Amino acid sequence: MSxxxxxxxxxxxxxxxxxxxxxxxxxxTSVNATRDDTRLELAMFxxxxxxxxxxxxxxxxxxxxxxxxxxxxxxxxxxWWAMATILxxxxxxxxxxxxxxxxxxLLWPLHRAHHTAQYMSIRVTYRNNFFYYLMMPGLWIxxxxxxxxxxxxxxxxxxxxxxxxxGAHSAWRWDEPLYRIRALRPLMWILERTISTPAxxxxxxxxxxxxxxxxxxxxxxxxxxFWDILFGSAHITRKxxxxxxxxxxxxxxxxxxxxxxxxxxxxSRREHSALRFGGRAYVEPEADAxxxxxxTEQRRSA
Numbered sequence: 001m002s003x004x005x006x007x008x009x010x011x012x013x014x015x016x017x018x019x020x021x022x023x024x025x026x027x028x029t030s031v032n033a034t035r036d037d038t039r040l041e042l043a044m045f046x047x048x049x050x051x052x053x054x055x056x057x058x059x060x061x062x063x064x065x066x067x068x069x070x071x072x073x074x075x076x077x078x079x080w081w082a083m084a085t086i087l088x089x090x091x092x093x094x095x096x097x098x099x100x101x102x103x104x105x106l107l108w109p110l111h112r113a114h115h116t117a118q119y120m121s122i123r124v125t126y127r128n129n130f131f132y133y134l135m136m137p138g139l140w141i142x143x144x145x146x147x148x149x150x151x152x153x154x155x156x157x158x159x160x161x162x163x164x165x166x167g168a169h170s171a172w173r174w175d176e177p178l179y180r181i182r183a184l185r186p187l188m189w190i191l192e193r194t195i196s197t198p199a200x201x202x203x204x205x206x207x208x209x210x211x212x213x214x215x216x217x218x219x220x221x222x223x224x225x226f227w228d229i230l231f232g233s234a235h236i237t238r239k240x241x242x243x244x245x246x247x248x249x250x251x252x253x254x255x256x257x258x259x260x261x262x263x264x265x266x267x268s269r270r271e272h273s274a275l276r277f278g279g280r281a282y283v284e285p286e287a288d289a290x291x292x293x294x295x296t297e298q299r300r301s302a
Contacts, residue, residue: 013159024172027121060140076148087145087154096221098136208247218234252270259275
């Protein structure tokens with residue numbers, strides 16, 4: 001697939017989901033974005049496509065040319081299904097594990113921004129810390145695979161992957177009406193265990209697990225939800241959490257957009273924050289533990 005066709009299809013997919021968010025009025029009724037939300041999401045999207053991705057591809061291309069010049073295009077004659085399988089393992093599965101370890105205390109500050117939005121929409125898809133993508137193993141591996149000759153298959157793979165990921169974050173819950181159609185139940189049973197859907201991914205963004213729907217310590221899959229099934233982190237309810245975001249932000253106010261994006265170069269001054277060296281996340285008082293809101297930053301990063 002040519003780069004021009006790939007970019008055109010990605011633009012069509014983005015516009016399609018954006019259009020459905022507006023047509024169904026899900027955007028107007030559920031997306032309560034602040035000015036800082038908009039700045040963070042726009043800055044991250046632009047930095048990803050203008051800085052991070054070109055930089056990673058340039059660096060991997062140069063390194064490959066230095067260390068294995070004879071391998072340029074060496075895998076170009078592999079069948080498409082072999083390339084697709086390699087991409088699913090080397091890109092999508094590694095992204096699953098990168099996402100999963102990013103919920104550990106060490107890497108949580110680089111992924112925290114993705115969970116601070118108090119809404120779901122395609123605009124949240126690339127909302128992260130700048131260094132989250134720069135350090136993502138799958139992106140660097142993809143650069144090597146492109147050097148080896150995966151360009152045409154990678155273009156199609158990327159369009160499919162972005163379609164699934166955008167759909168999983170979309171305010172338009174495309175899977176919701178399909179669950180109600182009895183004839184589609186067998187298909188939906190397979191589909192929700194294969195790819196990420198709004199129901200499974202919204203659960204990952206939930207502010208609490210207490211309702212039995214939220215599952216912010218699982219459902220890490222990007223393209224394939226199968227990785228969650230395989231590695232024991234799946235939670236499927238076909239329901240959607242009532243609340244999205246982080247309890248810490250609701251208690252103490254949202255961090256500024258540039259702190260979320262550029263930590264650790266800039267750091268928070270908030271009392272309870274993972275975005276400063278030595279900072280401590282909010283801990284509920286033991287006496288009020290049963291009554292206090294759940295889903296604190298400490299529990300997310302545990």
